Amino acid sequence: MHTVALAVTDGMLHFELSLASEVFGAPPAGVDVPWYSVAVCGPRAVRVGRFLLEPDHGFDGLTRAHTVIVPGWADVDQDPPAALVDAVRAAHEAGARVASLCTGAFVLAAAGLLDGRRATTHWAHTRVLAARYPRVKVDPDVLYVDNGSVLTSAGKAAAMDLCLHLVRLDHGSSIANAAARRLVVPPHRDGGQAQFVTTPVPAPGNHPLGELFPWVIERLDRPLTVEDLARQANMSSRNLGRHFRSATGTTPLQWLLTQRIRHAQELLETTDDGIDSIAAATGMGTATTLRRHFNRTVGVPPDTYRRTFRAQRPTPAAPATT
The missing domain is CATH 1.10.10.60 (Homeodomain-like)
Structure with missing residues (x-):
């Protein structure tokens, strides 16, 4: 079974964390395929938004996952915790596919996973990401970027697009569309579409x-x-x-x-x-x-x-x- 590990620590954005849990937590109704096993990995009970969350595993659980999801990092003016950065780097070195949602890209950048790679984040923070990590090729105009083993997305709705993109890569377009219907969202938006559209x-x-x-x-x-x-x-x-x-x-x-x-x-x-x-x-x-x-x-x-x-x-x- 494909394990999806959600990397959490104090200061994560609860919307992106909940979104990933919803997409990967259960298969669409009527779809009978091996689905994902979701693990929440963090150092201890952590505060996510207004909520306290008890992780299933420590950060060492990330190295046993097939896919690691890093939700949005709330305070981009502060460096993410070194333990989180080291664990995400170790997971990628162990062969995991690593994806960031929204400002989770700052964690991937701190881990060096975006060096020399094209990446994106929420449009309001792309300049900060580019200035702080000049080796990252920041693209402010796309919904998500797929570099194979490293993926990044823009904010909120684009995070959903990236999660459904991962489902599509793993299970095909038909099942990804079924997952989108269950979540009552549009079935597909290309990563290359513009972040900021009026509707x-x-x-x-x-x-x-x-x-x-x-x-x-x-x-x-x-x-x-x-x-x-x-x-x-x-x-x-x-x-x-x-x-x-x-x-x-x-x-x-x-x-x-x-x-x-x-x-x-x-x-x-x-x-x-x-x-x-x-x-x-x-x-x-x-x-x-x-x-x-x-x-x-x-x-x-x-x-x-x-x-x-x-x-x-x-x-x-x-x-x-x-």
Whole structure:
């Protein structure tokens, strides 16, 4: 079983800690796959926000974990405790995947795990992070950064995005989407999206693009253009681009490509359809086009992705008997 260790000490932000516990603590309903074992690791009873928390293990438990989550660090003007920094460094050296949520990036930076790496944190603290740790390549404009064994996220909602990204890496897109539905959050936002957008992806009826998003999702098999989207939204292409940037932090074409890739992932995980059929169903046209965009976006070819996650398809829960 994959162990996720939450590294805690006095001064952690309780929202990020609770968020990680919620994502990794239990599988979505109806999904029958080996889920995570969550361990809270800290030196003693610690104060997290307004609460006292009794850890399950000491910091030595981090070195036995597969994934270590470092929640937000409340006081970025103070150096994080040396014991926490040393334990996080030791966990990474032992082979753990280490991820920070929000200002937890300051702990990873203090441990030297971000030296020479691209990283992010809450937009309000990116300048402080860059000034204090000049060897870190701080990117203030993204939701999260995945460096393989070291990951960082921006604040609050972006921390959820990173946690779901980890679930997606471990279990595939279908199960990550099921986890998102259980938590009643959007199923996916790319790490490269902008941190600061004026609204989340809008619901129908309360935003100029609210009706457009579901209209597009239902027509991913069609060769849609920006002009098609603008016509459906009853606005100019330039105005459409402004609204898209405000709502999603990206362009209409990039957003559309992301939806096509995510749909392809679900089809690869849950159907036996060939690559040509999936290319048609996702509006990619040809298998060659699908493979090129899929490999560039996901990092592996569609066939490799299918082999990796096919064994992890969700199994419906058995019906209750009386």
